[in-house]
Amino acid sequence: MTDAPGVVRITDVAALAGVSPSTVSKALNDTGSLRPATRAKVREAAERLGFVPDATARSLSARRSFTVGLLSTDSAGRFSLPVVLGAENALVGGQISALLATARHDAVREQHHVRSLVARRVDGIIVTGRTTEPRRPIRVPMPVVYAFAPSQDPQDASVVPDDDAGMTAVAEHLTSLGRRRVAYVGGRGDQAASTQRHDSLRTALRGHDGTLVGDPLYGEWSERWGRLAVDLVLGDHRAGDPLPVDAIAFASDQLARGGCDRLRDRGVRVPEDVAVTGYDDWDVMTLASRPPLTTVDPQLERLGQRSAELLLAAIDGRPSSGVELSPPRLVVRASTMGDA
Amino acid sequence: MTDAPGVVRITDVAALAGVSPSTVSKALNDTGSLRPATRAKVREAAERLGFVPDATARSLSARRSFTVGLLSTDSAGRFSLPVVLGAENALVGGQISALLATARHDAVREQHHVRSLVARRVDGIIVTGRTTEPRRPIRVPMPVVYAFAPSQDPQDASVVPDDDAGMTAVAEHLTSLGRRRVAYVGGRGDQAASTQRHDSLRTALRGHDGTLVGDPLYGEWSERWGRLAVDLVLGDHRAGDPLPVDAIAFASDQLARGGCDRLRDRGVRVPEDVAVTGYDDWDVMTLASRPPLTTVDPQLERLGQRSAELLLAAIDGRPSSGVELSPPRLVVRASTMGDA
DNA sequence: GGAAACTAGGAATCCGTTTTCCTAACGGTA
C-alpha cells in the first residue's frame, strides 16, 4: 500500500541533515560523541520528516524484540481480561509491546500460538488461564510468568490471587460484626476456587469464635445455583422462625446475588437477618444486587501488573521462581453493613 | 537469558544439512528449484534442530511485519473485547499476529500507542471504541478499519452493528406475538445506542400495526435505572388494573433485567402480562434473569472478524471505504414466549 | 557429438538500524 510515501528511513534524515546514517542513529539515541549542534541539527531533520525508526530493524540488531506475548488459555474472559490489561499496562511503561494470543482452550491452537511467539522472538511470555487450576507449563527458550493459573511445575514463576487471605478477611469481617453461624456456598466442587475458599473460611472462622454451619454446598457458578443453595441452607424455614445461620459466604458475586434475590423472595432481610458476602468484586453484580454486595476484590489488574514486573525482571536477567500470592482487598457494602 | 542455546539460525540448519543458507530458505519456503531429496534433507535437519525462522528478519526483508495493531480506545471492556477477539481470531487464520494496544480513554496514551504501532510497521490497524459514537480518525501511513465505533470521516472504512435491523427484529417479533402497545426504555440519552434504537423501534412498530407508548425514557445503563423506568411506565398501576402496555423493549440486557425484577416485585407477570426484550445478549444477564430474556445478539465477534477481513483485503491492495453494517440476530427466550 | 536449454544449488545483495572500528582534524604541551 503506502510504500514510498510516508515511510521515512534513517538515510532520508541523514541526507536532510547532511550527515551519515550512523550519526543520525547516535544523535537520536544519545550515544557516541557528537557536538550538541550536530545532535540538534539531526533531531530537527528527524522531526521535520516525521521519522520513526523501524522497530523491526532495531530488533534485529538488538537481538531482542521489545515485545512480550500474552498467551491466554481461554478467550480472555471475565478473569483473564483484567490480568491481561494489567500486564499490558505495566509493559507499556517499559517501552514494550504486547502480542495478544488467545488459545480458546484448544491445545493445537495454543501450540500454534507458542510457535508464533517464538518465531517473533518475544522477550518473554505471560500465560494466563480461565481458572486458578494449575496448568501444564509451556516449553520455550525465553522467560515465562504464569498469571492467575499457576504452572504445574513449582519451579516456574507464577502469580496467583491469595484466596486464603480473601476468605480470611471475610471471616474476620463477619465475626467482627457479631456473626457466628456462617454457611458457605461454593461453585463447581471440582475447582480450587470453590474448595480452597471453603477451607480458608472454616479455618479462619475457628480462629475468631465463628462456626461454619453445615457442609459446603457445591453446584455451578451461576445465580441460579445461588438461589437454589439458599433454599438448601434455609431448609423449611418459615418467616418468624429462628434462622439456622446469621451469614452466608458465597464463593462468587454471581452466587451471592442469586442468594440475595432468593432471600428477599423468602422474606429474609439482608443484612439484618442474614449477612451476605460475595467474591470477585464484579461491579455488574455487586452494585446491581439488592442490597449491594460486600465482597473481595482479587485486584486482578494488579496481579497482571505484578506478573509483568516479574517478567521484565526475568528478561533483565533477574529471574524469579515459585508461586507468588497477590493480595486481595475486602470491599464492604450494604449486604453486611446496612448503613455502609 | 537463553541466548546461545535454544536459538537456532538458518546457518545451523544449513550446516547440518550440508547445504547453503539460501538452499535452506528455498527448501523451507517451497521456492526456487531443488531436488525433492534435498528439500526432504533440509526439512529433516530443520525439524531436528527445532528451527523456527526469525520473523523479525523475515519482516525486515519482506518489508512488512505480518502484524496488525488492535487499538482499543477503552480498556477492552464489555463491547470491544468480543470485537478484539473476533478480529484476533480472523487474523490468526491469515498468519498474522495481533499487537494489543489499549488507550484507556487517554489521548496521550493513544498517541503513544499509535506511534509505537507505526514504529513496528504494522501492516494495518483495527480501531475499536467503548461505544458506537463516531470517533476521531487516526492518521497513519497504513490501512485502518474502525470497528464498533465508526470513524467521523465517512471515507474511512468502518464496521458497526446494525442496530436498526436489531430493533426492527424486536418490533416484528413483538407484533407477531400480538403485542401492540410497546414502551421503550433507553440508557444514556446522549448516546446513539439509546436514541437510534428508539427511532428504529418506533419506525418498525408503525409498519406492523404496533404503537410506541409514551416518550422514550432515558437514564443510565444500569439495572437500577431499569427498575426505576418500569415504575415510570406503570405509573400508579395496581394489580388487576388494565396495563398501559403489553410489552417493554429495553435498550440493554441490564436494563431489561432490572425491569423484569421490578415487574415481578409489582406482581406483573412476564411475559403473560408484559413481554420484555433486552439488547446485547449478555448471557450473564439474559440467563440469570427471571424469566430469561429475549434479546438481540449484535454478534460482535463476527463484527470483529469482518473488520479483520476488510483490513486484510486493504493490506492486500483492495481497500474499502464507508460504513458497513454488521447484522444482529434475534434470540428468543422466555421473557416474550413463555414456552420458549 | 556438440550446442542449446534446463536444473540444482551456491554466492552476493538487500532490508533498516545499531555498533564497532577507524581516520581525520583539533587542541594542548614540551
Add this chain to the structure above:
DNA sequence: TACCGTTAGGAAAACGGATTCCTAGTTTCC
C-alpha cells in the same frame, strides 16, 4: 613546531533471513 591525546563523525560490519543473480552440471535435440 612537532608530537600526542581527544574528539567528531564516517565507513563498514553485524543482525537473520529472502531473493536475485550466477555457474557448473546435466539433458535434450539435431
